[in-house]
Amino acid sequence: MTSPADGCLFCRIVRRELPARVLFEDGRLFAFEDVRPQAPAHFLVVPKEHFASLADIPAGREGLLGEILLRARTIAGEKGLAGSGYRIVLNTGAEAGQSVFHIHFHVLGGRPLGWPPG
Ligand code: AMP
Secondary structure, three states, rough: OOOOOOEEEEHHHOOOOOOOOOOEEEEOOOEEEEOHHHHHHHHEEEEOOOOOOOHHHOOOOOOHHHHHHHHHHHHHHHHHOOOOOOEEOOOOOHHOOOOOOOOOEEEOOOOOOOOOOO
16 A cells, blocks of 8 residues: 655655755654755754644644654754754645645754745
């Protein structure tokens, strides 16, 4: 039987079927460098479990989202971004720029970031 996770790019990275510069892994989360960085620091934090986007996170999984944010904060701190600041981006849906349909939080920093984005 096939599941959406089978062909998912980020599921394949999580399963280590595809290469990535891994920053963190535990039982639930995985963090790795973005392959096309948009800032001097640009990494992604994802849940290992496959959800296509924020729209697919069921009620009751708030803890997972909080865990991702706090892990993003920790890694940003390890990269020396805590003082200068960093931006966490969660593109949801095609018009917002989501191109990989496995929920992922971008963490960007290391240069001034303009506003509004995009
Ligand atoms: P989004 O457009 O929000 O869906 O973001 C997808 C991100 O995944 C982009 O920033 C891509 O550069 C990044 N990306 C795509 N393929 C890979 C890969 N194999 N390893 C690391 N990052 C990737």
